[in-house]
Amino acid sequence: MPRFEVFIPAAPPGLPLDLTLRIDAAHWLAALKAGLEKIGGPDPTSHVLCDIQADGSIHVTDPGSGRVFRIQEMSDAARFAASVAAAPSAPAAAPRLDPPRAPSAEPAPPARSRRAPPPPEPPPPVLQRSAPAPSAASERVEQVAGPSVPPPPRIGRAPREPDPAELLAELFERVAELGGGTDRKAGLAFLLDLAIEKVDCEAGSVFLASLRSQDLEFAVVRGPRAEEIRRLGLKVPMGVGIVGFSAMENVSVAVSDAPRDPRFYRAVSEAVGYETRSILCAPIARQGRVLGALEVLNKRGDRPFAKTDLAVVAYLAHQAAELLQRTGG
Numbered sequence: 001m002p003r004f005e006v007f008i009p010a011a012p013p014g015l016p017l018d019l020t021l022r023i024d025a026a027h028w029l030a031a032l033k034a035g036l037e038k039i040g041g042p043d044p045t046s047h048v049l050c051d052i053q054a055d056g057s058i059h060v061t062d063p064g065s066g067r068v069f070r071i072q073e074m075s076d077a078a079r080f081a082a083s084v085a086a087a088p089s090a091p092a093a094a095p096r097l098d099p100p101r102a103p104s105a106e107p108a109p110p111a112r113s114r115r116a117p118p119p120p121e122p123p124p125p126v127l128q129r130s131a132p133a134p135s136a137a138s139e140r141v142e143q144v145a146g147p148s149v150p151p152p153p154r155i156g157r158a159p160r161e162p163d164p165a166e167l168l169a170e171l172f173e174r175v176a177e178l179g180g181g182t183d184r185k186a187g188l189a190f191l192l193d194l195a196i197e198k199v200d201c202e203a204g205s206v207f208l209a210s211l212r213s214q215d216l217e218f219a220v221v222r223g224p225r226a227e228e229i230r231r232l233g234l235k236v237p238m239g240v241g242i243v244g245f246s247a248m249e250n251v252s253v254a255v256s257d258a259p260r261d262p263r264f265y266r267a268v269s270e271a272v273g274y275e276t277r278s279i280l281c282a283p284i285a286r287q288g289r290v291l292g293a294l295e296v297l298n299k300r301g302d303r304p305f306a307k308t309d310l311a312v313v314a315y316l317a318h319q320a321a322e323l324l325q326r327t328g329g
Contacts, residue, residue: 004024006070008035009069013314039169056073057071188320201280203222203225206292207243244265254278255278280305296313
């Protein structure tokens with residue numbers, strides 16, 4: 001069966017980054033539909049503009065959104081190159097050591113001058129096209145980096161940064177486990193655990209907005225001081241602190257050095273005795289109405305947050321809003 005590369009442009013917040021998938025399908029239209037189904041996105045409208053490019057790729061434009069999907073059938077060479085790139089590299093073979101030979105009593109015969117064989121011809125190059133430039137995101141994102149301090153040296157192998165496309169594809173599959181009949185609190189806890197795992201943080205919380213008190217209340221808490229937060233019934237006033245700012249302004253915020261940010265709200269950290277070093281939060285909003293916020297704290301290794309981290313938390317916050325709508329939250 002043919003294999004296709006399907007390029008799907010970003011459509012925040014449901015798809016915060018451009019994504020390229022490799023899909024086996026009978027033809028290009030089936031590959032496009034399978035790719036959209038895999039990420040949980042809607043099919044393009046029946047009235048689409050289809051252009052076949054000189055390189056054989058097919059560009060499908062959705063007139064409603066203006067998004068351009070690109071489908072390219074992979075050649076055998078490209079499929080082989082992709083499989084080699086995905087396979088783990090084999091360890092290098094140990095050098096062969098021949099035992100020393102005893103010196104010969106007879107003189108060696110004079111060496112004959114032989115013409116060196118011609119070098120082997122290099123294999124034909126595999127041409128790989130670069131993906132289109134990422135489209136501008138429609139959501140607001142603010143990132144505040146801390147002071148430029150070199151991290152301490154690590155012992156052992158440095159962790160490999162995840163590929164954004166692979167990470168988002170995995171998130172789509174994991175979020176599909178929620179299903180339609182998920183309990184609200186269990187679903188929010190599942191999404192928070194995913195955010196903490198994929199951003200690699202120590203703690204996190206899901207806040208829900210209270211219409212009565214204009215406060216953000218802790219709905220789900222994870223981390224070393226989660227039990228104390230639940231026992232004390234702490235709240236964060238809307239608009240106060242970094243998470244309050246995120247919820248009120250409907251903007252994702254990443255702060256790699258939280259104590260230096262003047263918006264930092266110390267009351268919760270001081271009440272439970274927990275040091276907050278970095279914060280990343282995204283609003284849980286639907287159709288302009290903010291329902292709460294999803295927040296993760298203290299990225300491990302004191303590393304700064306990356307663009308992919310923002311995309312992950314924003315996407316999971318969007319899924320939390322979808323969950324709240326389904327469950328009447």
